[in-house]
Structure formats: C-alpha cells, structure tokens
Amino acid sequence: MKAVRLTLICHALTQAQKTGRLHHADDAILPLASSPFADLSGVSVLTAPERRACETAALLSGGVEVEPALADCDLGRWRGLALKQLQAEQPQALAEWLQNPASDVHGGESFSALCQRMADWLAAFDRSGEWIAITHPMNMRAVLVQVLGCPLGAGQRIDVLPLSRLDLSFTGQWRLRLG
Template structure:
C-alpha cells in the first residue's frame, strides 16, 4: 500500500465572503497581494467545479482536474443571499439550519448530506502520491468533522479561512497532519 498525502486548500477570498453573503457558484476570487507558490510537478491537483475553486487552482497549477465531490454545499434558494437578509426574512429557517445538521430549509443539501458526500469521496480515494485539492470552507469543515468523529453539531464551530490548508495522510486510515 502506497501512502497518500492530500492537502485540501480553501479557495481564495471572494467579495461574497467579505460582504457576508452566502456563496454562489459564479463567485470570483479577489486578487492576491502576493502570488501563491505553484505546486510541485509531482503533485496532482483536483478542484471543485465552482468558479472560485477554478481560479484558485489556476494560481497553484497549470492543470487541475474537476472533482464533483469537492463541490460546495448546495444552498438551494439561499445561494448568493446576504446573511442579514436571511436574518430579517427567514430567521426561523436560518436558525433551524444552523442548529439542525439534517435540515435544508433552502431546498438544497443539508450539512449531514454534505458530510456523507465528502466521507464517501474520502473512503473511495485511492490515488497514491501527493495531491492538492482546492475546495470550499464547508467541505473542509465536513472533512474535519468526519475524520475526527465529531458530532455533526460541531460543524458550525469550525472556521476555515481563505487559502487555509488541511493536510491529511492515508496509510490504511486517514490521519490529520499538523505542521
């Protein structure tokens, strides 16, 4: 069994994040103050299908394969809405979604479904070598909850900042790698 090293990187900062809006698939990343270091030639790069993941991956590698399982949580009718708007117009639904990981009042994917999707992807991941995967804060939170065996309620207690990295290794089981 060959070892796997998988680094999940959160996409770059978007205007939606700066202004307190929920993500939309067409959100673009803002310019960087300094360029990112390109991935080494032996590192295989994956990315989520959304624009912000594509743009971030382009800063890191000349080529990145789309991995649908790395897609952001489907927020249904809430995509692109400001949190303040939801607090005013749908406070009970927002509170329910934040407190109950099985709820999806927006008509999209629940947190529990996201965690299940990400867990299935990790369980089937069998590519030896070094990997870099550009994805979203919610996907990285799902990986942490699943990998550490945390209750789903802990999902809302994790902050993932733009361009942050989560390093994992696999030799029979997934392990968190702290540097």
C-alpha cells in the first residue's frame, strides 16, 4: 500500500461568486494580485474541466491533467441564475434543494449524487505520491461528508471559500489532515 497525499483546492474567486450567482462552466476567475501558491515542484496537478478550475490550475507550475470526475455539480436549469432571482421566483424549490440532499428540482445533479460521484472517485484514486486537485466548493463539501462519514445534510453547513484547501491522506483509508 502506497501513501497518498491529496490536497483539494477550490478555484479562485469568480464574478458569479462575488455577485451571488450560480455558476456556469465558462465562468472565469477574477485577477489575483499575486500567485497564491508556493513552489509546488514535484507535485502532480489535476483539475476539473470548467474554465475557472483550469485558470486556477494554470497558476501552478508544471503540467496539469484534466480530471472529468472533478467537474462541478450540474445545476441544470439554474446554471447562471442569481440566488436573489431564485428566492423571488422559486422559493419553495430553492428551500427544498437547500434542505434535501437528494433534491434535483433544478433538473441537474443532486448533492447526494455528487457525494456518490466523489466517493467513487476517491475509492478509485490509486495514484501514489503527492497530488493537488483544483475543484469546486460543492465537490469539496461532498468529499468532506464522505471522508468524515457525516450525514449528507451536513454538507450545507460547510462554507468553502475561493482558494480553500482540503488536505487528505490515504494509507488504507482516507483521512482528513489538519495542519
């Protein structure tokens, strides 16, 4: 059994996040004053396929591999909508989605489906060494819920800010690494 260190990093801030709008695949990151990453030579980098994740990964040195399993949660008909618009036009649907992890009222992927997708990805992750994976807030919530064995509803109680890091290790089971 080989040791694995996996650090998930949330993509950098987007205009959508800044203005309270749900994401689109083509959302770009806002300019950064400086690179938020230290020297990461020797670390392998994976990224979700969305533009905001790829742009964040490009801030790292070296080659980057796109990992489709790290794709953001599919929000279906709600992609790109402002939260205020949803609160005004679809308050019951929004409340159901926020309270029920199995809800897919938007016609996309439910949080419980995302949790299963991320659990499957972690279970199949068999690459030893040190890895960084650029992904999204909901994916990081899903990974935390899986690694800690929390009820799916706990995912709504986790705030993931831009450029947040989630450090994991694997030696027989995934473990949260606090530092």
